[in-house]
Amino acid sequence: MCCHLLLQRTKRLILKTGTEWEVLLHMDEHTFARHFRVTRPQFEYLTMKLQEKGVGREHHQGLPPVPGTKKVLMLLWCMANQNSFREMSDKLDVSQSAAHQIIVDVLQILCTLGSNFVSWPNACEKATPALALQRLCGIPGVTGAIDGCHIRVQKLPVRGVDYMNRKSFFSVLLQGIVDDRGRFLDICAGPPGREHDARMLRASPFFEPWQEKMAAYSVLGDRAYIGRDFPFVVTPRRDNGALTCEEQLQNNKTSRGRVVVEQAFGRIKCMWRRLRDLQNTNIKTVVMMIMAACLLHNMTIADLCQLHPQGCPREDDDN
Template sequence: MSDIGDSDISDSETSEEDEQLIIMQEARMKNQNYLEEVVPEYSNEVFFEHFRLSREVVNTIAERYEATPEFHRDSGPYGDIGALNQVLIYLWYIGHQTASFRDVGDRFNVTISTVHRIIRRLTYFLSNLSSEIILWPNDDGKRISEEHFSQKGFPNVIGAIDGCHIKIDKPQNDPDSYINRKGYYSIQMQAVCDHRRKILDVFIGYPGSVHDSRVFRNSPLQNSLDMKCGRYFLLGDSGYPLQNKLMTPFKDR
C-alpha cells in the first residue's frame, strides 16, 4: 500500500511538472512571434494601451530613428530587429515601470544585451530631438491654450507646472538626498504642459528630496517666465511660490 501511495504521489508531481512545462513552452512560443504576429493584430486602442503612443506616432519615430547614425540593425534569434521593432521594445520598457531588461527580453525574444543597446541608443536619439519637440507655444498656440483653460474657469492661463519623480537605483554618491517623501530613490522632473498635456518646458536632474519650489527657483524658467508668458499665466499647486506669472491656490477667508 505504501508503494502504491508513493507511486500516486510521484505520478501527480510528474503530471504537474509536465503541465508547467507545457505552459512555459506555450508562453515562449507566443513571445517568439509577439512582434511579427501578435502586435500587428492589436486594435488601435489595445496598441495604445501597451505602447502608450498611437501607431502613427510610433511609425514616425521609427522612420526618423532609422535615418540617424544611432540606428543599428540588431539581430535576434528570428532575424534582424528593424527600427520599428526597436522602438516598440523601447516603448514597452519605459512604459512598464516594473519591467526589467530580462522581462523585456523574454517578451520580445531578444537577449538582455540587445535590450540594453536598444534602450541606450533610443534614449540618446530621443534626447537629441528634444530641442525641436519641446517648444514654448507661439502667439497662436498661447491663444488656443487660453481658450481651453478659460472654458474650465481659468482665464488668461496657457499651461500648468508641476514636478514628478523618476525612480532610479540607489546612487553611489550621497544616496540619502535622492530619497523622496514617498521613500524611494528618484530625480526630480519639472514640466510645464498645455491644455493637451503637451510638454512645453522641462527641467530635470535635482535629487528626489529637493522641494518643488527649490527646483523651480533654480530652473531657467524662473528667470524667463515673464518674457515667455507675456500677458498670460501658468497654474501651479501649493508647492510653488505665487508670482506675477504663476498662480497658486489660495484660501478663501
C-alpha cells in the first residue's frame, strides 16, 4: 500500500521539460542542425513560407495560440526523429492531442508549397544534369533517374492486405525522379506496397504528359521498367546469360547512373527518420509525411548528412 502511494506521488511530481522551448532556438549552429536537420537560414526560410500560408495564426477553445516558430520546430522534430507524440508532448510542452493536430495542420500547409521545392526543369535546366550524368555513366541525353521506394507503415484499416509487399512487410510506395545531385524532380506517393513499380509509373500523374516533359531527354531506370512500353526510360538489357560484351557494358553504365536515385532514397531515410517506420494508419497523413520529407530533402540538398558525408548507406535498409 505504501509503495503504491509512493508511486502515485512520484507520478504527480513528474514535470514536463518543454516549458522553456525557446532554448531550442538558441542552440549553436551544429547542435541545431544535428537535431532538426536544417541550418538556421533554412529554418527561417521555411518558417517564413509557412507563416505566409497561415501557420501560427489559428488557435482553438480560447487557448493562447501556439507560435508559428514552435509549430515549425515541432514539424522538423517529428520528421527528423522517430519519437512518439507522447515524447514530443513532453519536450515541447503541448498535449499529445495538440501535438498530433499541429503536425497534421502544418503538414497540410507544407504540402501546398510543393512547387516551391519540387519542380520539373525547363529545357535549359535539363542540359546541366544531362552533362553531369553523361560524365558519370557515359550515357548521353539522360536528365535523371527513376525508381520506387518502400516506406514501411503499420497495417492500414482499409485494404490492409494490399500493403503487404514482396518482402513481407506493410509499405506505401514512393516513386521519385531525381537529377544528378539527387534532387527530386517529380514525386508520387501512396500506392500500396504490393504494386509493381511499372504499374505505379503508368498510373502516376507524370505518365500522361511524359512527352511534353521529357522532350528529347530520357531517364535511367532499373529492370522493373524493362518491356513495359516506356520509351523515355533507359533500362538495362535483361541478363539471360547470353549478353554480349557491349550489352554488359551498357548495363554497367546504366547501373552507374542509377546510383543517384538510390543515394537519394538512402539520404531521405537517413535525414528524415520518420520515414523509416510510419506508425500512423491514416493514409492521408502517411502520404503527407512522405511528401514533406521529399520537400525538406530538396531544401537541404546542398548540405551533406553529418553522419555519412560520403553518402547515406542503404546496406541495412530492407525498403
